[in-house]
Amino acid sequence: MEKMSFGQILEEKGLKKTKVRMALLHHFLQLKHAQSYNDLQLALKNEIDKSTLYRNLTSFEQAGIIHRINDHSGTSKYAFGELPKGGQDHAHFVCENCETVYCMEVSTPLQLNVPKGFKTKNVQTIIKGICSKC
Amino acid sequence: MEKMSFGQILEEKGLKKTKVRMALLHHFLQLKHAQSYNDLQLALKNEIDKSTLYRNLTSFEQAGIIHRINDHSGTSKYAFGELPKGGQDHAHFVCENCETVYCMEVSTPLQLNVPKGFKTKNVQTIIKGICSKC
DNA sequence: AACATAAATGCAACGTAGTTGCATTTAAAA
DNA sequence: TTTTAAATGCAACTACGTTGCATTTATGTT
Numbered sequence: 001m002e003k004m005s006f007g008q009i010l011e012e013k014g015l016k017k018t019k020v021r022m023a024l025l026h027h028f029l030q031l032k033h034a035q036s037y038n039d040l041q042l043a044l045k046n047e048i049d050k051s052t053l054y055r056n057l058t059s060f061e062q063a064g065i066i067h068r069i070n071d072h073s074g075t076s077k078y079a080f081g082e083l084p085k086g087g088q089d090h091a092h093f094v095c096e097n098c099e100t101v102y103c104m105e106v107s108t109p110l111q112l113n114v115p116k117g118f119k120t121k122n123v124q125t126i127i128k129g130i131c132s133k134c
Numbered sequence: 135m136e137k138m139s140f141g142q143i144l145e146e147k148g149l150k151k152t153k154v155r156m157a158l159l160h161h162f163l164q165l166k167h168a169q170s171y172n173d174l175q176l177a178l179k180n181e182i183d184k185s186t187l188y189r190n191l192t193s194f195e196q197a198g199i200i201h202r203i204n205d206h207s208g209t210s211k212y213a214f215g216e217l218p219k220g221g222q223d224h225a226h227f228v229c230e231n232c233e234t235v236y237c238m239e240v241s242t243p244l245q246l247n248v249p250k251g252f253k254t255k256n257v258q259t260i261i262k263g264i265c266s267k268c
Numbered sequence: 269a270a271c272a273t274a275a276a277t278g279c280a281a282c283g284t285a286g287t288t289g290c291a292t293t294t295a296a297a298a
Numbered sequence: 299t300t301t302t303a304a305a306t307g308c309a310a311c312t313a314c315g316t317t318g319c320a321t322t323t324a325t326g327t328t
Contacts, residue, residue, distance in 0.1 A: 070204060072204045102252075104247075104248065104249070113238075114227060114261065115238070115266065116266070117265070117266025118227060118263060118264070118265055118266055120263040121230065121262050121263040121264070122261070122262040122263070123259060123260070123261050123262075124259070125257060125258070125259045126257070126258045126259075127248065127254055127256070127257050128254075128255050128256040128257075128258070129248070129254040129255040130252070130253045131251070131252055132249065132252055
């Protein structure tokens with residue numbers, strides 16, 4: 001269970017083991033930070049059709065292989081790993097300078113006093129600031 | 135200072151008191167929840183030009199009359215009132231059913247352990263769940 | 269009140285992110 | 299090997315938002 005091949009990951013999720021998916025997965029496992037559609041196209045040398053890439057990002061997200069991040073830039077970014085469900089322990093740091101998106105953990109659950117009658121299912125936090133490289 | 139007319143609000147911010155802005159402001163003060171561009175157009179009977187509306191939303195945001203919310207839906211929403219700067223005390227609740235966006239307060243500052251070298255400037259939180267009406 | 273001026277408006281055209289329909293190809297089960 | 303459903307590629311399209319430019323309007327000055 002520790003180390004799974006790309007093929008095993010796809011198989012486990014009931015996704016066909018195609019060339020496009022293997023290439024995509026390869027890049028997601030290598031890249032540290034969240035990637036935009038354009039980042040991925042560049043990394044994959046524009047060899048993948050636009051709709052195919054978007055459709056695979058959607059499939060991967062639904063399968064819990066990646067998660068989608070909305071960092072207020074107007075375009076979504078995607079990062080390896082599933083977003084914990086009902087979890088209050090995931091946040092994204094967006095560097096205002098280099099625009100890199102980092103996934104990070106929140107130490108203590110957020111204390112959120114939602115009014116009576118409101119049911120919290122999921123909390124997502126965007127932290128904006130300057131990263132260690134900038 | 136308690137009750138300010140629309141005109142006073144605009145004057146205070148150095149914005150010209152135009153018909154479009156008065157109408158926009160009127161609706162923002164009436165409407166409880168965050169509004170999308172489309173919500174506003176509908177409320178204003180499509181009498182305002184698209185670019186004029188977007189430009190005014192930008193001006194209002196810069197003037198601190200409204201704030202822009204990214205609810206992860208792909209389109210921005212706008213709500214009356216300024217977003218506290220560097221503040222960790224504002225969060226937005228998005229109903230997964232009716233998609234209404236509520237502004238809410240966070241009781242205690244969020245405990246976010248950003249790694250060494252990362253400087254936090256701003257924290258924005260989206261709470262997803264079901265609202266009291268649904 | 270009339271004028272001057274800078275800002276606001278409306279229109280059209282554009283840009284970018286993402287989606288959809290459909291014909292063709294491919295993975296994988298029979 | 300054959301079959302079949304899913305994946306791909308292409309083109310056209312939608313949605314959100316922006317930009318350039320000519321015209322109009324709010325407001326400060328004479």
